Amino acid sequence: MTFLYIAGQGLAQCETTVDYPKPERLVKANPKRLTQSLYAHPNMNCGIWQCEVGAWNIVFADNKQEFFNVIEGVVRIHHAGNDSFIEVKAGEAGVIPPSFIGTFEVVEAVKKYFVVVEV
Numbered sequence: 847m848t849f850l851y852i853a854g855q856g857l858a859q860c861e862t863t864v865d866y867p868k869p870e871r872l873v874k875a876n877p878k879r880l881t882q883s884l885y886a887h888p889n890m891n892c893g894i895w896q897c898e899v900g901a902w903n904i905v906f907a908d909n910k911q912e913f914f915n916v917i918e919g920v921v922r923i924h925h926a927g928n929d930s931f932i933e934v935k936a937g938e939a940g941v942i943p944p945s946f947i948g949t950f951e952v953v954e955a956v957k958k959y960f961v962v963v964e965v
Contacts, residue, residue, distance in 0.1 A: 860884060860893070867902035873949055875900030892961040901951035908945050912962045915939040919956030924949040 860882040867877065877900030884893040895914075903926075906912075916934050923940065924931040926947040933953070934940040 867900070871902040871904070873901040873903060874951070877902075877952060889965060890961065890963050892959070894957065895960050896955070896957045897952045898955055899952050901949055904942075904946070904948060904950045906942055906944060906946040907964070910962065910964045911944050912942045912960055913939065914942075914958045914960045917957045917959060919958075920953040921956050921958075922951040922953055924951060 863881045863883075865879050865881070867879075875898070877898035879898075880896040882894045883891060885891070894917075914934075916936050916938055918936050920933060920935050921940075922931045922933045923942065926949070931948075931951075932940060
């Protein structure tokens with residue numbers, strides 16, 4: 847039997863996890879990150895993620911990608927090896943593709959809705 851699940855209905859009841867970037871990945875500051883998982887499946891996870899200002903290097907696996915929608919704040923995603931980046935502000939969305947290597951920078955404290963898919 848298949849059930850329809852509305853992610854976020856129970857946000858008040860969700861447990862919040864706290865973490866920080868790994869020290870070897872830090873680029874700027876040591877921002878606290880809060881995650882509220884709203885739906886978890888072996889191949890997909892979605893929820894609300896919040897973070898303080900800072901930056902760290904990211905390396906996405908070949909089978910992992912993320913769609914996100916910024917609710918509050920501003921982030922920049924820098925491509926490794928060059929000076930290009932995209933900036934995503936409140937009300938905008940972005941995708942981090944499989945195999946992406948770069949830097950995730952929080953320019954203004956951010957709150958985003960995320961969907962991570964692994965296949």
